[in-house]
Amino acid sequence: xxxxxxxxxxxxxxxxxxxxxxxxxxxxxxxxxxxxxxxxxxxxxxxxxxxxxxxxxxxxxxxxxxxxxxxxxxxxxxxxxxxxxxxx
Amino acid sequence: xxxxxxxxxxxxxxxxxxxxxxxxxxxxxxxxxxxxxxxxxxxxxxxxxxxxxxxxxxxxxxxxxxxxxxxxxxxxxxxxxxxxxxxxxxxxxxxxxxxxxxxxxxxxxxxxxxxxxxxxxxxxxxxxxxxxxxxxxxxxxxxxxxxxxxxxxxxxxxxxxxxxxxxxxxxxxxxxxxxxxxxxxxxxxxxxxxxxxxxxxxxxxxxxxxxxxxxxxxxxxxxxxxxxxxxxxxxxxxxxxxxxxxxxxxxxxxxxxxxxxxxxxxxx
Ligand SMILES: [Zn+2]
Numbered sequence: 363x364x365x366x367x368x369x370x371x372x373x374x375x376x377x378x379x380x381x382x383x384x385x386x387x388x389x390x391x392x393x394x395x396x397x398x399x400x401x402x403x404x405x406x407x408x409x410x411x412x413x414x415x416x417x418x419x420x421x422x423x424x425x426x427x428x429x430x431x432x433x434x435x436x437x438x439x440x441x442x443x444x445x446x447x448x449x450x
Numbered sequence: 451x452x453x454x455x456x457x458x459x460x461x462x463x464x465x466x467x468x469x470x471x472x473x474x475x476x477x478x479x480x481x482x483x484x485x486x487x488x489x490x491x492x493x494x495x496x497x498x499x500x501x502x503x504x505x506x507x508x509x510x511x512x513x514x515x516x517x518x519x520x521x522x523x524x525x526x527x528x529x530x531x532x533x534x535x536x537x538x539x540x541x542x543x544x545x546x547x548x549x550x551x552x553x554x555x556x557x558x559x560x561x562x563x564x565x566x567x568x569x570x571x572x573x574x575x576x577x578x579x580x581x582x583x584x585x586x587x588x589x590x591x592x593x594x595x596x597x598x599x600x601x602x603x604x605x606x607x608x609x610x611x612x613x614x615x616x617x618x619x620x621x622x623x624x625x626x627x628x629x630x631x632x633x634x635x636x637x638x639x640x641x642x643x644x645x646x647x648x649x650x651x652x653x654x655x656x657x658x659x660x661x662x663x664x665x666x667x668x669x670x671x672x673x674x675x676x677x678x679x680x681x682x683x684x685x686x687x688x689x690x691x692x693x694x695x696x697x698x699x700x701x702x703x704x705x706x707x708x709x710x711x712x713x714x715x716x717x718x
Contacts, residue, residue, distance in 0.1 A: 364689050372687060373648065419656070421622040421649065429595040429623065430562075439530050439561035444591035 404428055404447030451692075452477040453699040455678055456707065457556075457585070457618060457636060457665030459484055460507050460518070461499075467668070467675040472514035474679040478715055479511055480707065482521040482556035482585050487670045489528055493537040496524065500541065504548035517715055519707070521555035521585050522546075529569035530561075539569075539576065546580055552710040553577060555585025556618060559597040562589060567600060574608045583614040583710050585636075588624065590643055598624040602631055614709050618665070619644055625657050634706055638667045639677035647681035651688050659694060663703045 364372070391402060408427040415423035430448040452475045460468070460481050471479070481503060490496060503520040511518035522545055524538040545551060554577040559566045577584045589597035598617065605615060617628045618636030621644065628635045637653060638644040645653075650664055666677035674680070678699065685695050707713045 368689075419622055421652070425621055425623040426595065428592055430592050432596060433599070435562050435564045435567050435600060437564060439563050439566070442527050442560065444561075444589065444593050446591045448592040 400449045401445060401447045408447075451475055451682070451696065451699075453678055453682065454478045454480075454663075454703040454707075455665060455675075456480045456663050456703045457482060457638065457667050458675065459667065459669035460511065461486075461502055462670040463668060463675055465510065468511060468514045468516065471675055472516055474676055476516055476679075478517045478519070478703075478707075480519045480521065480552060480703075481507060482587075483523050483525060484556055484587070484669065485525045485527040493534065493541065496538045497541055500545045504545055504550060508550050519550045519552045519710075519713060521552050523554050523557045523573055524569070525556065526558050526560040526566045526570065526587065526589075530563060530565050532565050532569055535569045536572070539572065542576065543580070546582075549712055551712055552707060553582035553584055556587040557584065558587035558601060559589050560587075560593070562593055562597045562600060567604065570601070571604055571608065574605065574610060578608065578610065583706070584610065584616070586615065586617045588617060588619045590619075594619070594621065595623055598627055602627060602633070605633070606631070613661075616663070616706060619667070620653070621645055622649070622653060622656075625653050629657055629661060634661045634663070637662065637664050639664060639681055640667055640671075640673055642672055647677070647684040650681055651685055651690075654698065659697055659702070661702070661706075662698065663706065664698060 391398060408424045411423040411427035412420050428447045455471065455476050455478070458479050458481055460479060483499065483503060500522055503522065507520070508518040522542050524535045529535040554573050557570055557573040559570060574584065586601060588594050588601065601617065605612070612632040616634035616636050619638045620628055620635045625635050637650045639647060639650055654662065664678055664681055666673060666675055668675040668677070682695050682699055704715070
């Protein structure tokens with residue numbers, strides 16, 4: 363099995379690039395006009411989950427942070443698609 | 451090394467894609483029935499689609515030396531109208547006599563509605579009546595966690611044989627739920643909305659190599675029909691040995707699919 367530095371060798375540059383992309387994405391949202399919808403706050407909450415995954419894997423914590431946690435089926439589908447974050 | 455693509459929507463792909471998959475070592479493709487990107491205007495549209503899945507695609511695939519099998523159902527996106535869905539479901543028994551139909555799929559939920567769940571349960575009952583395995587689609591993005599839990603509860607209530615059910619499109623927050631309950635789990639290598647090769651391998655390393663398969667689910671969206679062989683290359687970079695790679699890409703899907711009466715591959 364690879365050790366931790368082997369994993370860094372494989373994925374550090376790719377992850378670094380994605381991290382800067384996220385930073386630039388948040389700057390881009392800030393720089394533009396108007397209000398943001400629920401997705402912006404959900405994204406920031408997911409970043410908190412990443413930093414503090416509370417015993418879960420970070421990927422699981424981020425995915426759960428972006429998920430609908432209600433338990434009952436809904437009456438009807440308003441849309442076919444999904445937004446990527448739960449509006450509540 | 452040969453591999454199995456256990457979930458691909460070839461009706462959306464070009465013949466060049468069949469060629470590329472054959473060149474990459476694909477020996478068997480399984481194609482679940484799904485949403486075409488638009489709603490069909492009548493149940494008759496599904497009759498034509500089922501003919502395409504059971505007659506035309508196996509012939510197209512055979513030209514490249516790839517065995518083609520399919521799964522039949524009405525997908526959850528078009529199951530929101532139960533009357534329409536039941537008309538489509540009534541056609542399925544006639545197609546079960548086709549020699550390449552593996553079972554019922556990909557059924558499941560999309561927006562986790564009451565109607566979707568009702569039609570899901572009727573599909574499960576249909577599979578039980580005809581003693582067929584089941585392939586399940588879990589919802590996208592924010593709806594996946596809730597939908598996976600609703601699906602698992604429903605399957606437990608129905609008393610299905612869990613070893614003959616695969617719950618597909620798992621991610622890090624749902625893989626454990628599925629595997630811990632004794633179901634099979636499918637990991638879909640879909641660039642934007644599901645999971646990358648690196649994450650799929652993380653899940654294999656975290657949850658184990660048992661009762662899992664990988665697929666591309668390549669369809670009309672941004673997707674890659676070569677996602678599985680690319681992930682197998684990534685497994686090599688992660689220092690997984692040949693036996694492990696062969697298990698995930700060949701032996702595991704063979705074991706699950708082998709539970710279907712119509713699955714009779716020529717052993718390579
Ligand atoms: Zn699919």
